[in-house]
Amino acid sequence: MPELPEVETIKSELSPHIIGRSINGVTLLWERMLSQPSPEEFHLHIAGKKITGLARRGKYLIFRLDSGDSLIIHLRMSGALILGGDPTPKYTRAIIHLNNGKSIFFCDPRKFGRIQLVKDECDITKKLGPEPLEKDFTAEVLGKMLSKRKAPVKAVLIDQALIAGIGNMYADEALFAARINPLRPADSLSQNEINRLHKAIRMVLRDAIDSKGASVSNYFRPGGEKGSAHSHFKVAHRKGELCPVCGRPIKRISIRQRGSHYCPKCQPERG
DNA sequence: CCCGGAACCTGAAGGC
DNA sequence: TGCCTTCAGGTTCCGG
Structure with missing residues (x-):
């Protein structure tokens, strides 16, 4: 189950491949995975946006976009993010299409994982306690x-x-x-x-x-x-x-x- | 506020 | 071998 170390690993290993790339679009194969906004709003605001940074807070993975929005992914129980071309891995529930022909496949047999696009990532992260590996966690x-x-x-x-x-x-x-x-x-x-x-x-x-x-x-x-x-x-x-x-x-x-x-x-x- | 339990899901594992 | 039940647990919601 992805917890802090797993999400941190995904962040580190994904970063060099995606920072600076643009998102052509996102395919939602299991629509309930998107918790906000509506699918229409989501597609409208994500297409063509450049990924300027990748961060982790708790178990959340945060894609910062040049629009100022943040794409936030939580893998919950059984989620994984696989970088690749084809074929589409088993249990793929969403596909983030990048502008270099590659894609990030959100695979999640249990369908518990969540995607959201927010204006202000603090709306999500402010509910969390301190990061256990940071200095302020004494x-x-x-x-x-x-x-x-x-x-x-x-x-x-x-x-x-x-x-x-x-x-x-x-x-x-x-x-x-x-x-x-x-x-x-x-x-x-x-x-x-x-x-x-x-x-x-x-x-x-x-x-x-x-x-x-x-x-x-x-x-x-x-x-x-x-x-x-x-x-x-x-x-x-x-x-x-x-x-x-x-x-x-x-x-x-x-x-x-x-x-x-x-x-x-x-x-x-x-x- | 604090605490505990159910719901969401489906593949895997265990019982008979 | 096969059907059926139970288990796994991150988060959210609800009731006491």
Whole structure:
């Protein structure tokens, strides 16, 4: 599932191929993928616009256009952006046609991904919490967030309004690295645990970016290659496998209807 | 505001 | 082998 490291990888690998290019038009094969504006408005305002920059905020990928508008893509669960000519990849739901004969194929078996064209990208990004890899995301900032919440710390980590870009698998990995049980009430963490968690979040995300993201589900890089971050996972998606630290089986429980993987020994109920 | 649960989707995996 | 059910989870919406 594309989370921060996957979207960051897509941004880096797509950028050199598309910045400075113009968009001839966009084909929508699954119209509900467009959340705003209307299809008529969308086609009217996108045709012929030049891509001046590509940015990421949380899990959103932002194409900045010379018109001042921004084309914003969210891959949600199973989306991938593949750069190519032909043939059209399986599960293609939208095609962004560039002026060099190449296209960006938005492939998404689950049809959860979304495209929108907005005048002001802040309308979308202002709802997001800080970027976990930026300087302003300090242990103090994290501690303040957690201290206001009684929900399980796992649920708080994946709340995009608090921290932007962490999803289910990297939350599990960060909590394991910090040796914190995912069910612990967020406001029950000690200062030491907050510091560990802060460090773990940044380490886990940076490592995953170095590995070009985790190819679970339908994630592919723009060239069609997979990432390798999933092969370094210690607990995420590893139910029943043995903990690399203590050798006990990884447990899987449901938190907020999300599969949560952890080691009962290394991440005990009470810190 | 805070919290938890349902809905959106469909391929994959598991049960019988 | 095959049908059927369940699972996967990012975001949005809704109810308590």
